[in-house]
Amino acid sequence: MNPNECPNEFDWSAFCYAAGELSPAEAEQFEARLADDQSAREALAKAVELTQVVAAAESQADSFRAVTFVVPARRAVADWSARLSWMAIGGLAVVVVALIGSGIIGYSPSGPSERQLALAAAWTQTRADIAQAKEDGLWFPPTWMFGEADEELLAMNDAGDESPLGETPSWMTAAVFGLAGEAASAEPFTNERGEN
């Protein structure tokens, strides 16, 4: 190595030689130095090592980039699942609307159906019969209606206070809802319950 030569200059020449960036004349000149100069040989080895390490480091950095690239891909899959779910819900809604429109599912926006009216009439008739039976002293409510241990309700009934029968029982409400297939159709019965 030329003692007047800057070490950085020397290393740079070694790198350019190793990288094939020297002209043929410059490469030949550098090789001539390699024949005699141990420091030139070691500089070349160092340049190659640096190149290898940098390449490996960049390769590692690329791997990290690849990993971070995978994450949005997974999110995309999740997005698709959500989209498919919403599409399924939307499709189901369309089918329900179509069934309602075709009359397969009974829905009468104008008022209760014949079956609802029949059920309501039967219940009204039953209440009237029970009331008559109570006036005649013939009414003994069965235990299954209130529960065997519910003495308080039985006592209330015996005392002639407001009877539980005055309220629409839950099974009745459920039956009407089932017939209507629509919660809104229960409104007339709610009013009826209010009237009682």
Add this chain to the structure above:
Amino acid sequence: MSSAEVPSTGSSHLDPSVVAALYVEHGEELRRFLLGILRDAQLTSDVLQATFVKLVQRGHQTRIESRKAWLFRVAYHEAMAYRRRQGVGDRVLRNVAWHSNATQGNGAAGSAEEPLLRLEAVQSVREALEHLPPEQRQVVRMRIYDEKTFATIAQELKIPLGTALGRMRAALIKLRVRLSNPDNNDERDKSHSDESE
């Protein structure tokens, strides 16, 4: 034990343990040196082997203190002779697969702890790369990882060739410092930060 401390046997051949010690001590550096000349991992391995064959045959004629230089000189002449025989000269020079050799260059011949040392060096240089100015790192990546020539880099980045060379050179100075001393801190980087273009 250093090769300089390993005595020769005085016979017509070097003691195998001496050869092995020299291989452990200088084999990897020799391999890189040869790779710089030959740019081919397989050729490099062949020439490295030929070099150590010569060491076995004639190493007893060398002085202990000059064996490293002797090995490099023999390797150089073997490499040049190989290139002439194979006719690979300039054809290989312009057809380099740099980092495909990088992983092969650290083969089984190295010492057992060498891969760990190299991993440390890679980690250290990777950190140094992250601290480079973006324009310098870009040139480093394009030259070493993407294997583009400086002329191509200058053309693609629309910068003068001298600017591309200057960025690479400034970056290499910083990276070399880090490679030489993986434990160094940023202060050593800063000492070279003014040497950029």
